[in-house]
Amino acid sequence: MPAAIVSLVFALVPLLDEDGDTSKTNSTIEIAKYAGWICGPLVAGLVAHQSGTGAPLLIDACTFLVLAASTLGMSIRRFPTPPGEATVGDGARAGFAYVRNDRLLLLVFIAMAGIVLFAATDNVAEVFFASDTLNQPAIGYGVLASAW
Numbered sequence: 001m002p003a004a005i006v007s008l009v010f011a012l013v014p015l016l017d018e019d020g021d022t023s024k025t026n027s028t029i030e031i032a033k034y035a036g037w038i039c040g041p042l043v044a045g046l047v048a049h050q051s052g053t054g055a056p057l058l059i060d061a062c063t064f065l066v067l068a069a070s071t072l073g074m075s076i077r078r079f080p081t082p083p084g085e086a087t088v089g090d091g092a093r094a095g096f097a098y099v100r101n102d103r104l105l106l107l108v109f110i111a112m113a114g115i116v117l118f119a120a121t122d123n124v125a126e127v128f129f130a131s132d133t134l135n136q137p138a139i140g141y142g143v144l145a146s147a148w
Contacts, residue, residue: 038146045142053138 013025044056099105126148130141 041145042142045139048138
């Protein structure tokens, strides 16, 4: 699941949780996320090995359609912004200014940007590592990604 969707899901948990037990809801989301990270590449590798890479990509696209369709049924409480309160744009500007003025926090943000860039590059290179260097079929890449 892309990081942006994960962030959105966790931001919506307090609004979606009707029982008030956000720890249970967060736990369920985490279990589903990690199960997907472990089982997803393995299943995709099996499917790609049997029928080519088009099938797993089509299945992945369908999961996003299901996710988008499921959001249509959500009832999310909207809280009105009280008069005189800062808007989202004001808060974002203040947040960026805060990070820019705090040297340690700025260093952490720069380091995280480097880590994200490396991870994105590594994810792409991993496919070629499995297929070209290790001479593995699609299932070999699935096992590698699941193990990682």
